[in-house]
Amino acid sequence: MKSWNNKAWFLVLPVLLLVAFSAIIPLMTVVNYSVQDSFGSNEFYWVGLEWFQEVLSSERFHNALMRNLLFSAIILLIEIPLGIAVALAMPRRGWGVSVCLVLMALPLLIPWNVVGTIWQVFARVDIGLLGYSLTQLGFDYNYTQDTLDAWITLIVMDVWHWTSLVVLLSYSGLVSIPPAYYQAARIDGASRWAVFRYIQLPKMRRVLVIAVLLRFMDSFMIYTEPFVVTGGGPGNATTFLSIDLVQMAIGQFDLGPAAAMSLIYFLIILLVSWVFYTVMTQQDADAESGRGHS
């Protein structure tokens, strides 16, 4: 058992001060802006929840939110199964492991705007391998003109960028399964599918919860990569919440609505993450309460 000791607060204090500086103060600023309006630089008026009402009822916000939700849903549907499949097929020992780990982790360590640049170049119809090949094969592909093409490009880019995270997480879950489980499954005559369904998937659940959470949060916050590749276009087709927000705050300097939108945005992420987390760990909690404190 952990011992009760309030002096432990002193150990947490540095983190608290630092995060207070880099999170609480900025967040207070945002809250402050969200309830005021300004004319000129230094005059502020209390407007209450007006900005929130405006943002929540604006079509621009709704559209961006729907795009974000759709994008995150597609990303999760592709990256999670693909990541698991790759992890299952990865070698378990030998030189192949290092090769796989190093090559697969590579996209994760590339600055996000460079990821954007790589794909912008790769997908261009005139000079990009992908765009040029597709055009030569007779596809009418152009991500700067066509909404669907732009979406496909962004999704493939995100799959390229982040699936490895799911692979690495799943792989670490898989290698931590004791060999006796596989041996017992062979003794019991279990099929390949049964081994996956009843051994590997349950044992991977902990890391998969984390993979889903991370991929949801990060795909929902996505900014740099689409900004570089499509700039939110064509039209507003790929204008996600982040892009819209930065445009509003820095481009148009609409501080009030931008602040209100920030808070709503943040709350949505917290809420959805919490729901994911609760649902996916529910089983865990059931089992724990069944066992009691024995």
Next chain:
Amino acid sequence: MARIVLNNIAHRYASSATAAGAADSYALKPLSHVWEDGGAYALLGPSGCGKTTLLNIISGLITPSQGQLLFDDTDVSHLPTEQRNIAQVFQFPVLYDTMTVAENLAFPLRNRRGSNKLGNADIKKRVDDALVMLGLEHLAHKKARSLTADDKQKISLGRGLVRTDVNAILFDEPLTVIDPHLKWQLRTRLKQIHREFGHTMIYVTHDQTEALTFADKVVVMLAGEVIQTGTPEELFRHPQHTFVGKFIGSPGMNILSCELAGDEAIVEGCRFALPTRYPALSGNIELGIRPEFIRLVDTGKGAPVIVTAIDDVGHHRIVRALLGRQLLDIVVAEGVAIPANPGVVFETGSIGIYQNARLVSASFAEKTT
């Protein structure tokens, strides 16, 4: 159920073979052995002696580098595990966490395909039978992950028992994670099941008590080799190897280095009568005598010893004594006085002579002299 025959089976792991290539790179040295149908066997030996390798060869988890494996008269050397119809219980309980206890037990039956496929009613009946056998009826619909370690291990065992036609049930140190007081219970339950259903059981352990209480026949292994097979009584009476002598019995056999002189052995200058004449033998010659077969007498009537300690272990005492420079354990019954100037007498018929750790059989000795 089946009679299991090992025909010159040996195994070496791929990496060790390339590294050394020598004879001692075997995890399991060439071995022939017959496990009779319905026998309860224990496979006893220190960790790393090849017990688990041998077990996994029988169940097919490891393919041996050489040799043939027969179930009754069928060669199963190249059959995959799932077709050998073997049950195996591992050191740590293996359960399908997301299933209930009953579903866990039904799992091996549901995996059957083709002509072996069972109907739901059959499956349910067998699962219920297994639950009763193990005394787990009340847990049938609980999630397996919420159980205690010993219940989990019972379910691992149960997955073997549901298959009534199983060829053999193999146990790989199954009681490692079980509380000491439950070990005894579980072992009794195993014994009962064996008596009732007559499965061939092979039980791997490094604990002599477990082996001797469970098995009709004990197979002792050391460094990839079977050094003796026999009933617990035989292992106690006639150890074929000094390791068996020392490993089995508490305290183990006294092993004293000695010289041979016809029908006498000379230990530290004292002469002890042997049951037969031995020829002159080369190598490391030792005399083995169990502490139970040494009597303490007054000096003059036996070889003089110096008592260094006396441990009272309940129904008898263990006297630790020095014979010259060699240590001796002697079991003395309760109520028997320990002489002030003691000497020792060895019971002639219980002495064994070992050449390089292996017993020199009396008949061999007689023939060659």
Next chain:
Amino acid sequence: MIRRAWIPVLYIVFLMLPLYWLLMMSFKTNQEILSTFSLWPREFTLQNYITILSDSSWYSGYINSMIYVVMNTVISLSVALPAAYAFSRYRFLGDKHLFFWLLTNRMAPPAVFVLPFFQLYSAFGLIDTHIAVALAHCLFNVPLAVWILEGFMSSVPREIDETAYIDGYSFPRFFTKIFTPLIAPGIGVAAFFCFMFSWVELLIARTLTVTDAKPISAIMTRTVSASGLDWGVLAAAGMLTVIPGALVIYFVRNHIAKGFALGRV
């Protein structure tokens, strides 16, 4: 396992294709890129790299990125270590809420913080300094570091602490001499992820810098738009930003899997 080896192979090919294209482009002249389509350079040139490496703004961009990334890693770890220890060893008033609240910071969209950060650091006169970026990146790296380290620390038996205290070790001496070496792999993993997330982030880094502390990736964007799209130089610049990440992965490759195994990422 052999049968399904084509899945990872295919996946790696998919990962490598865009990078291959970038690499090839970086060895082509801009004229060749625009005029002909070829899978490898017809006229191999290193001119693009020479252009970049001889330009001091590129060079300093690298240094800038490295400085704030290292500063951030050091700050994050040094505050996260004691906090993670507290969370893994003690119960205290509000500990669970505090831990969850820390994690919520990892969920905050950087876009939300861009403007307030700019104002905050302006107020302190920290705009265009390395420390500003390093502090701002603590927003998401400190919670991450605490989380990873707490996982590693919880796997170290508490008895070790107790024995050390009984042996007369003071807390700071125990922490530095005994405990830190025990969780060295955990510190490595945490450092790796701090490095990674600070290195790849651009939005905040770009907003808080003007010239003196401008990160390499931001300089890349600027230069390219200014020079009227010299694709060869752009590709070479991209390749140069890939290299540090590749080096880091190569050196920590044997520890990554272990860090992930704790599920604390």
